[in-house]
Amino acid sequence: MGTTRSMSRNPEGARVERAPGRSLEPDDHAALQHGFSGSQLAPVLEVFASLQGEAAFAGEPQVFVRLWGCPLRCRWCDTPGSWLLPAEPRARVAIPGAARREPGWAGAAEVARWITAVEPGAPRTISVTGGEPLLWPGFLRALRGEVGERRVHLETAGAHPAALEDVLDAVDHVSLDLKLPADLDAPQPIPGALEPVPRDEAEWTEVRRRVLLLVQGRDACGKLILGGCRRATEFEPILDDVAELAPGLPLFLQPVTPMNGVPAPGQQAIDELVELVLARGLAVRVVPQIHRLLGIP
Numbered sequence: 001m002g003t004t005r006s007m008s009r010n011p012e013g014a015r016v017e018r019a020p021g022r023s024l025e026p027d028d029h030a031a032l033q034h035g036f037s038g039s040q041l042a043p044v045l046e047v048f049a050s051l052q053g054e055a056a057f058a059g060e061p062q063v064f065v066r067l068w069g070c071p072l073r074c075r076w077c078d079t080p081g082s083w084l085l086p087a088e089p090r091a092r093v094a095i096p097g098a099a100r101r102e103p104g105w106a107g108a109a110e111v112a113r114w115i116t117a118v119e120p121g122a123p124r125t126i127s128v129t130g131g132e133p134l135l136w137p138g139f140l141r142a143l144r145g146e147v148g149e150r151r152v153h154l155e156t157a158g159a160h161p162a163a164l165e166d167v168l169d170a171v172d173h174v175s176l177d178l179k180l181p182a183d184l185d186a187p188q189p190i191p192g193a194l195e196p197v198p199r200d201e202a203e204w205t206e207v208r209r210r211v212l213l214l215v216q217g218r219d220a221c222g223k224l225i226l227g228g229c230r231r232a233t234e235f236e237p238i239l240d241d242v243a244e245l246a247p248g249l250p251l252f253l254q255p256v257t258p259m260n261g262v263p264a265p266g267q268q269a270i271d272e273l274v275e276l277v278l279a280r281g282l283a284v285r286v287v288p289q290i291h292r293l294l295g296i297p
Helices: 027-034 108-118 137-146 162-168 201-215 232-245 267-279 288-294
Strands: 006-009 015-019 041-051 061-067 088-095 100-103 106-109 125-129 152-156 173-177 220-226 253-257 285-287
Touching: 006 125, 015 152, 027 100, 041 108, 041 137, 041 288, 061 108, 061 201, 088 108, 100 106, 106 108, 108 137, 125 137, 137 162, 152 162, 201 232, 220 267, 232 267, 253 267, 267 285
Parallel strands: 041 088, 061 125, 125 152, 152 173, 173 220, 220 253, 253 285
Antiparallel strands: 006 015, 041 061, 041 106, 088 100
16 A cells, blocks of 8 residues: 655745655754744634633633644544634634634734633633644744743643644643544544654554653643543553653543543443552542533633
8 A cells, every 4th residue: 555645835835745654853843843833823713711621730710722723533522623724714712791703813912812802800821722732833832922921731632742842841731642542533634734643553652652751850741531432451551651751740531521422431440540550650630521510611
């Protein structure tokens, strides 16, 4: 079977060919800074104030900046409407009592103004989510310069290690999904994105290990998403990698909220996964999606 190649253009218009599964090379980091994925604009889906519903900061009031576009197809995804990048994206800016729509392609300065507009009171931590924010590393770096001393949190699937390395100094916390490849349907790369997407178990293992090395010792957490159709033992390769490469990374076991035909796990599976984590000397908490329980965005 032949190798499928994706095409993108750099700022000078030259085409860049890239095999989806190949490893990144040093020149990729420069490409991320200057090509499509390095643009200081990003396609914004919505900006709104709510409570963080997941992982280490569950329950904290935050402002969320959700971006369009994700190449992954997680079967339990609760925001599949963010996957596809529209030709003309529109942003919902949820100003209290006066929500409005704006052109979605926006720079960091404009998004910073939207963040201030949606806050009901005092400034909050900013959580950039998606979609996959690491498709837009230039925007993330620019946002850091527009929001002053506020904390900026990044929610990511961890599929783009070069982009993560590029933005680590621009964010204060990384919430990293540690996904089972078996929970993913075939990826659908975003046209123009320069960094390849993992496609199989071997590629996910390589990418996961690189990402764990990047977040080791930083303000970060890992999320283990457990669906009702999975056995706890399927997570053992992930847990072994965490124990080896990032043993200080706190883990949050998130039972799936039933959706898209994926059921919630039973108590036995949750207990078994907790024990597998503890057996490796790792820290774990079980935290469901509290925003789903509360019925809030």
